[in-house]
Amino acid sequence: MSDILINLPRQRQVQLDDIQLLRFWRNLDHVRSRMIFKDLISHDNQKTWFKNLNEDTSKYFIYSLGDEDIGLSSITKIDFANKTFEGGILCGNTNYFKHWINIWACIEIYNFAFFSLKLDKSYASILEDNQSAIRLNKSIGYVKLKTIKSDIGRYVLSKECFLEHSKNIQKYLKRFKSNMEQDK
Amino acid sequence: MSKVTFDEFALKFAEELEIKGNDYLDQPLDDIPEFDSMGKITTSLVIENLFNFEIDFEVLEKEESIKTLFNYCRKKCE
Numbered sequence: 001m002s003d004i005l006i007n008l009p010r011q012r013q014v015q016l017d018d019i020q021l022l023r024f025w026r027n028l029d030h031v032r033s034r035m036i037f038k039d040l041i042s043h044d045n046q047k048t049w050f051k052n053l054n055e056d057t058s059k060y061f062i063y064s065l066g067d068e069d070i071g072l073s074s075i076t077k078i079d080f081a082n083k084t085f086e087g088g089i090l091c092g093n094t095n096y097f098k099h100w101i102n103i104w105a106c107i108e109i110y111n112f113a114f115f116s117l118k119l120d121k122s123y124a125s126i127l128e129d130n131q132s133a134i135r136l137n138k139s140i141g142y143v144k145l146k147t148i149k150s151d152i153g154r155y156v157l158s159k160e161c162f163l164e165h166s167k168n169i170q171k172y173l174k175r176f177k178s179n180m181e182q183d184k
Numbered sequence: 185m186s187k188v189t190f191d192e193f194a195l196k197f198a199e200e201l202e203i204k205g206n207d208y209l210d211q212p213l214d215d216i217p218e219f220d221s222m223g224k225i226t227t228s229l230v231i232e233n234l235f236n237f238e239i240d241f242e243v244l245e246k247e248e249s250i251k252t253l254f255n256y257c258r259k260k261c262e
Contacts, residue, residue, distance in 0.1 A: 100241050102221040132220055135202075139222050168229055169222075176241070 008180055009104050011073065014060040019050045022062075022072055025092025034130045036152060059112075063089075063105035070096045073109040075117075083120035085113050087157075104173050106136065107166055114159045122157040141165030186261035188234045193254050196234060200226050212248055227253075235261050 014022065023046040025031055032038050041049075053060075058076040062069050071091040078085045089106050091097055113119045124142060126133045128151050141161030145154045194209060201218040208216050219227070224244045231239045235257045247253040 098220045098224065098245075100221060100225060103225055131217060135218065135220065136222050139226070169225055172225055172229060175238070 009063065009065055009101055009177065011061045011063045011105065011108055014050075014062055014072070016050060018062055018069075019046050021069065021092075022046070022060075025072065025090060028092065028094075030094075031090050031092065034127060034133065036125060036127060061105075061109065063101065063108070065096070065101050068095075069093065070099075070101050071105060073105045075109060075113045075122075077123075078113075078117070078119065080117075080119075083118070085117075085119050085122050086124060087113060087122045088124065100173070100176065103136075103169065104177075106140065107170060107173060110140065110157075110162055110166070114162060120159050122162075124155045124157070126153050126155060127151060128153055139165065140169070186235055186258055188257075190251070190254050193230075193234060193257070194250055196230050197227060197250060200230050209250060213244075213250065213253065231257055237261070 020043065023041050023043070026035075027040050032040070057078045058074065059078070060072060060074045062071070063073055064070055070093045071089060073087075073089040075085045075087050087106075087109055089102060089109065091099075091102050096102065110122065113122065122142075124137055125148070126137065128134075128147065134153065137155055137157070140157065141164060142155040142157045143161065145156050148154055197203070198208060201216075201223050203216065203218045208218075213219050216223075224241065227244060228239050228241070231237070237257075237260055239257070239260075243256060244253070247256060
């Protein structure tokens with residue numbers, strides 16, 4: 001396998017072997033401080049969380065570049081009856097903050113939810129001081145609905161808004177990935 | 185040679201990244217909160233529109249300030 005090939009972005013579904021890496025990421029200060037639920041997660045809590053995961057209502061993926069794991073993307077609270085879900089990503093690998101791979105993972109997870117799972121609407125709850133998440137979500141089309149508990153913004157994203165707002169980003173990422181594949 | 189001026193570039197950069205104030209003109213790019221993952225992709229698209237070339241993501245990561253980024257784009261168009 002060439003060096004270039006192993007640098008392509010990938011996503012894989014979270015397996016049991018991955019869950020302590022996820023816990024490590026989730027407990028990092030820069031991640032935990034931006035979460036609504038801020039408690040440290042124990043080894044056993046993490047095992048229980050994974051054991052109780054319902055694959056019909058939530059899907060978790062690790063995104064990576066080559067053989068380096070970067071972060072977690074997820075769709076949770078999937079409701080097929082109402083065609084809604086909640087989407088999210090977190091970058092755990094501190095070497096990849098501000099890297100395009102995070103946007104790639106974000107776009108991939110919403111494409112999966114809207115087009116593979118045929119869902120129509122995503123909701124997100126974001127702390128009002130988490131400006132980077134707010135910027136990211138707004139740039140893919142999320143609209144604020146209301147503020148809850150004084151410091152949490154509740155946002156909604158329709159499939160149509162996502163398509164419209166992410167059009168140029170999707171083109172950019174496709175071209176970027178195709179350039180990488182041609183270079184291999 | 186590109187006819188885009190620094191002021192035009194800086195204005196478009198700030199507008200697209202929704203940066204308020206003028207501090208970004210003298211700040212290192214790394215210190216501009218809006219110049220994050222999405223901000224870099226947005227900047228790439230701004231450069232494509234203004235200068236007509238596709239900038240490498242690695243260049244965006246290496247350039248130190250908006251001034252050095254502008255100079256890179258100008259040189260690329262010579």
